[in-house]
Amino acid sequence: MALYVYKFGGTSVGSVERIKAVAERVKKVHDQGHQLVVVVSAMSGETNRLIGLAKDIQQSPSSRELDVLVSTGEQVTMSLLSMALHDLGCPACSYTGSQVKILTDSSFTKARIRKIDDARMRKDLDSGRVVVVAGFQGVDEDNNITTLGRGGSDTTAVALAAALKADECHIYTDVDGVYTTDPRVVPNARRLDKITFEEMLEMASLGSKVLQIRSVEFAGKYNVALRVLSSFQDGPGTLITYEEDQMEQALISGIAFNRDEAKLTITGVPDLPGVAFKILGPIADANIEIDMIIQNIAGDLTTDFTFTVNRNDYPKAKEILDSICSELNAKAVTGDDKIVKVSIVGVGMRSHAGIASTMFKTLAQENINIRMISTSEIKISVVVDEKYLELAVRALHEAFDLEHKPQQR
Amino acid sequence: MALYVYKFGGTSVGSVERIKAVAERVKKVHDQGHQLVVVVSAMSGETNRLIGLAKDIQQSPSSRELDVLVSTGEQVTMSLLSMALHDLGCPACSYTGSQVKILTDSSFTKARIRKIDDARMRKDLDSGRVVVVAGFQGVDEDNNITTLGRGGSDTTAVALAAALKADECHIYTDVDGVYTTDPRVVPNARRLDKITFEEMLEMASLGSKVLQIRSVEFAGKYNVALRVLSSFQDGPGTLITYEEDQMEQALISGIAFNRDEAKLTITGVPDLPGVAFKILGPIADANIEIDMIIQNIAGDLTTDFTFTVNRNDYPKAKEILDSICSELNAKAVTGDDKIVKVSIVGVGMRSHAGIASTMFKTLAQENINIRMISTSEIKISVVVDEKYLELAVRALHEAFDLEHKPQQR
Numbered sequence: 161m162a163l164y165v166y167k168f169g170g171t172s173v174g175s176v177e178r179i180k181a182v183a184e185r186v187k188k189v190h191d192q193g194h195q196l197v198v199v200v201s202a203m204s205g206e207t208n209r210l211i212g213l214a215k216d217i218q219q220s221p222s223s224r225e226l227d228v229l230v231s232t233g234e235q236v237t238m239s240l241l242s243m244a245l246h247d248l249g250c251p252a253c254s255y256t257g258s259q260v261k262i263l264t265d266s267s268f269t270k271a272r273i274r275k276i277d278d279a280r281m282r283k284d285l286d287s288g289r290v291v292v293v294a295g296f297q298g299v300d301e302d303n304n305i306t307t308l309g310r311g312g313s314d315t316t317a318v319a320l321a322a323a324l325k326a327d328e329c330h331i332y333t334d335v336d337g338v339y340t341t342d343p344r345v346v347p348n349a350r351r352l353d354k355i356t357f358e359e360m361l362e363m364a365s366l367g368s369k370v371l372q373i374r375s376v377e378f379a380g381k382y383n384v385a386l387r388v389l390s391s392f393q394d395g396p397g398t399l400i401t402y403e404e405d406q407m408e409q410a411l412i413s414g415i416a417f418n419r420d421e422a423k424l425t426i427t428g429v430p431d432l433p434g435v436a437f438k439i440l441g442p443i444a445d446a447n448i449e450i451d452m453i454i455q456n457i458a459g460d461l462t463t464d465f466t467f468t469v470n471r472n473d474y475p476k477a478k479e480i481l482d483s484i485c486s487e488l489n490a491k492a493v494t495g496d497d498k499i500v501k502v503s504i505v506g507v508g509m510r511s512h513a514g515i516a517s518t519m520f521k522t523l524a525q526e527n528i529n530i531r532m533i534s535t536s537e538i539k540i541s542v543v544v545d546e547k548y549l550e551l552a553v554r555a556l557h558e559a560f561d562l563e564h565k566p567q568q569r
Numbered sequence: 570m571a572l573y574v575y576k577f578g579g580t581s582v583g584s585v586e587r588i589k590a591v592a593e594r595v596k597k598v599h600d601q602g603h604q605l606v607v608v609v610s611a612m613s614g615e616t617n618r619l620i621g622l623a624k625d626i627q628q629s630p631s632s633r634e635l636d637v638l639v640s641t642g643e644q645v646t647m648s649l650l651s652m653a654l655h656d657l658g659c660p661a662c663s664y665t666g667s668q669v670k671i672l673t674d675s676s677f678t679k680a681r682i683r684k685i686d687d688a689r690m691r692k693d694l695d696s697g698r699v700v701v702v703a704g705f706q707g708v709d710e711d712n713n714i715t716t717l718g719r720g721g722s723d724t725t726a727v728a729l730a731a732a733l734k735a736d737e738c739h740i741y742t743d744v745d746g747v748y749t750t751d752p753r754v755v756p757n758a759r760r761l762d763k764i765t766f767e768e769m770l771e772m773a774s775l776g777s778k779v780l781q782i783r784s785v786e787f788a789g790k791y792n793v794a795l796r797v798l799s800s801f802q803d804g805p806g807t808l809i810t811y812e813e814d815q816m817e818q819a820l821i822s823g824i825a826f827n828r829d830e831a832k833l834t835i836t837g838v839p840d841l842p843g844v845a846f847k848i849l850g851p852i853a854d855a856n857i858e859i860d861m862i863i864q865n866i867a868g869d870l871t872t873d874f875t876f877t878v879n880r881n882d883y884p885k886a887k888e889i890l891d892s893i894c895s896e897l898n899a900k901a902v903t904g905d906d907k908i909v910k911v912s913i914v915g916v917g918m919r920s921h922a923g924i925a926s927t928m929f930k931t932l933a934q935e936n937i938n939i940r941m942i943s944t945s946e947i948k949i950s951v952v953v954d955e956k957y958l959e960l961a962v963r964a965l966h967e968a969f970d971l972e973h974k975p976q977q978r
Binding site for chain 2: 176179180210213214216217218219221222224225226228229231232235236238239240242243244246247253254256258259303304305
């Protein structure tokens with residue numbers, strides 16, 4: 161007998177029929193004698209409907225009241241799923257974040273979970289009930305309703321799995337697992353049986369948006385075995401877990417990419433201490449998130465400073481740089497918002513040389529010019545012109561033979 | 570500076586525009602320096618939408634889960650009203666039944682309020698905030714969400730007014746007060762400035778459905794001054810309060826009627842002890858509510874036993890009587906589902922003779938045959954054929970001169 165936490169997202173519970181299908185799936189596992197906690201999101205479209213109502217009333221609603229409002233979405237789903245389970249003769253009981261209780265800080269609309277009281281769930285599970293919990297929400301010390309921010313239901317599921325020491329946490333989505341890259345770009349992309357937390361973090365933050373990053377961090381921190389599966393078809397999905405010796409040892413697990421990049425360069429900056437802060441400080445003050453940062457010493461006591469931002473933030477960032485250029489005695493500000501980032505990710509590269517050179521050789525053979533390079537322990541990212549994105553991803557996918565399962569070594 | 574509890578029903582908060590109008594009204598009173606607690610219902614149509622979803626999932630959903638589901642309706646309204654107040658620069662904070670907290674018993678879908686903790690509201694009021702509270706809902710000892718049953722938001726408002734010792738509790742509806750009778754039947758029906766709790770109870774239970782009966786009982790018990798007003802037009806409404814010496818002393822305050830009546834008679838029942846229970850026991854067991862009961866001794870050691878039920882329950886009740894008729898050695902079962910009840914209500918009749926005879930004379934002059942009569946301290950009810958309803962109400966309204974304000978005596 162195992163204890164599982166399942167999480168179903170908005171499209172998985174998007175209609176009465178879908179909710180009934182989820183209930184069927186849950187009942188089947190319950191009938192096998194397993195204990196189940198099911199975390200649900202709002203029915204797809206509901207959160208946007210509620211936010212629309214709020215916007216009709218007030219341009220920038222108070223975040224406390226916004227949380228009171230949108231948290232009703234998950235509450236509706238959880239009661240409906242509970243009813244659907246009852247209808248199948250499966251005992252179940254639903255709980256809000258306040259009832260469970262999921263204690264958070266008071267950062268409305270982006271609260272962080274502090275503590276979960278598992279007593280009530282444990283009692284229900286031991287008496288044979290399926291426990292249905294509203295995702296995305298909690299309460300602060302003063303019993304104010306909070307929400308965890310977009311995708312927060314994944315985090316709720318992982319946090320509950322950690323609190324209950326569940327055997328596995330299953331995230332049901334509209335894809336059947338994590339792939340070596342986006343199948344829309346590389347049709348023979350392969351579903352991974354396993355991936356490490358670190359790889360998943362790099363894949364997620366680089367644009368493979370299967371799971372919310374925070375939930376992966378959380379799962380890694382509390383060692384919760386996380387599995388991504390499809391709620392519409394059967395299959396083992398992808399297990400996200402710690403690296404093990406017997407694990408399939410691919411050099412590279414996958415190729416991630418991000419289309420929404422733009423790069424900015426300020427050239428001929430006198431190379432004095434504190435110059436990086438002088439450039440990036442005003443950018444951060446404008447709430448613009450910076451991704452890659454590269455600094456080259458040109459040799460003549462000046463430096464070229466390049467960084468990337470989200471494409472939406474490009475005009476604003478350019479404006480800020482232009483305004484501080486003369487103050488810094490820099491030469492010029494240049495930029496490009498037609499670039500993309502392509503990254504290869506894999507824990508295997510930690511222990512194997514030659515990965516980077518294979519990557520650069522592959523891109524060179526396709527005549528793709530590399531505009532920026534950035535590396536970490538388990539990933540290498542390059543910035544290339546937007547038009548080369550698909551070509552680069554396909555070539556790298558083939559070069560690292562990702563369509564085939566790696567040999568056991 | 571006064572403390573008011575306002576309650577706005579579903580049509581009063583039925584759209585974003587209506588919610589904004591409510592906010593305007595509330596702000597105006599707040600600006601005058603008064604303290605305000607505002608109780609809101611779900612936006613009109615929302616509760617039915619939610620119940621519809623539930624019925625699509627399960628024929629008879631668990632009452633606990635149903636309460637979890639429908640309680641979201643008020644939660645949405647309260648957050649939207651709070652935002653609308655913020656938008657007008659009026660400080661406000663919203664609370665669910667769980668947050669306030671409104672402690673109830675565990676009778677899901679028809680819970681009764683046990684206790685209200687006013688500390689949090691009091692703190693907000695003292696700091697100048699408008700407190701917005703979800704009507705209709707509470708929590709039981711185990712923090713399960715409960716609802717108070719149809720019209721329960723009125724009860725929430727009165728209970729909060731009692732707990733906070735509010736100066737007045739205002740119930741905003743789509744009518745501008747309590748009338749001497751239904752203006753659709755008698756066009757010159759008059760709005761009452763005041764009515765006693767007891768009269769209101771008789772009016773409400775007899776079909777003048779302005780207020781939920783329970784909220785009137787509650788207001789009477791805790792001596793909460795209750796005022797019924799229109800949320801769409803200005804005006805003093807009708808104050809429901811205790812009888813005072815200086816109060817306008819009408820003999821009759823109003824005429825109530827109920828179209829949904831049916832009567833059943835079992836004739837020739839041997840008049841033995843326990844016969845009433847033998848007849849009404851099976852009716853009660855079938856969850857059929859009985860209204861009037863009349864028993865006549867025919868003189869030959871048998872009795873005729875007549876009672877009225879809601880018209881919907883008539884076929885079922887008839888079937889039950891038919892089945893016990895021979896067991897009781899009774900003669901026959903007869904019935905009529907084309908009857909109505911017309912009642913005159915007024916505390917004044919306690920101290921004035923001749924009211925009943927005026928009523929009967931008036932009906933006789935119109936050739937209306939009285940089928941049953943029942944009286945209480947402050948009301949006289951008659952059952953007449955359905956076709957005479959409008960005629961009877963109009964004739965009585967004129968006979969007791971209800972279109973004119975009573976003279977001070």
